[in-house]
Amino acid sequence: MSSTFWTNTIWFFLLFVTSIITNVIIFHKTNNKKFCIAFLFSIIGLSFVFEAILVLGLNAYSYYPKLFRDSYLDIIFGNYFSQISISSTSLLLATFDLSYVWYGIFAIIYFIIDIIFVKLGIYEHFWYKSIYTIFGFILFSFLARKWYIIAKKSTNYFINYLSLYFCVASFSTFSIFLGQRLLGIQLLRSNIFFTDINRNNTSSGFIYQFIVLNYLIILYKSRLNWIVKTLALSCLYIAQYFAYRAGYIFIHKGLFFTVTSLDLLGCYCLIAVFNYLLSE
Incomplete structure (x- = not known):
């Protein structure tokens, strides 16, 4: 096993494991599992758009999970781990209808993860700042919640x-x-x-x-x-x-x-x- 697995890859895998645990909790508690499964991918799809703007268009940051020799493919997979985690947490907040205090708590958790990943050298900021993660997560999760509420009941085409x-x-x-x-x-x-x-x-x-x-x-x-x-x-x-x-x-x-x-x-x-x- 490559030495980079223990220095880089494992942290992204651990992030993915937390995503799996989050979704197990969601699907265990929700009464509408089919809709939640599909809507999770809807949120992930939206997060990809924002991530593409930040990474491709604005060159905000980069990931280094060290899964592939192709550096750009490596960045893409780092992005996947990150966005699946954020989307899963956003779905948790929406399905459990948690108070806005929890939005702040999870935003701070992702803020800390952001700082740790930068310190570990597995994630690099160019012009992006860790503090932006707090505001970005809250806004994204709030949007996901409103979207979830509307999509769950809406017949709007x-x-x-x-x-x-x-x-x-x-x-x-x-x-x-x-x-x-x-x-x-x-x-x-x-x-x-x-x-x-x-x-x-x-x-x-x-x-x-x-x-x-x-x-x-x-x-x-x-x-x-x-x-x-x-x-x-x-x-x-x-x-x-x-x-x-x-x-x-x-x-x-x-x-x-x-x-x-x-x-x-x-x-x-x-x-x-x-x-x-x-x-x-």
């Missing part, structure tokens, strides 16, 4: 749509897009936003995911018959093929249909599953 989008976006990132990246069978290429290739690929991934998921969600929720839906889905295959031929998407030779099917059909199935869970 827009609220339900947002919940479904962020839910599928986060889960597909873990299961499909990240899996393809780790296996090296699909990679988005662009030189539009940043000089750094990893930042370009990640930002392109967000845009690609935004377009594809919205297209698929609208298609799923539409009342079109299955023939029209199949034709509409085929258009995405064609669009992805043109992007592949133009060099914007790298797909391992001979795997275009397999990878694209996993991508598009996989996301479509996730939409169906999470739409069911959120409606419970």
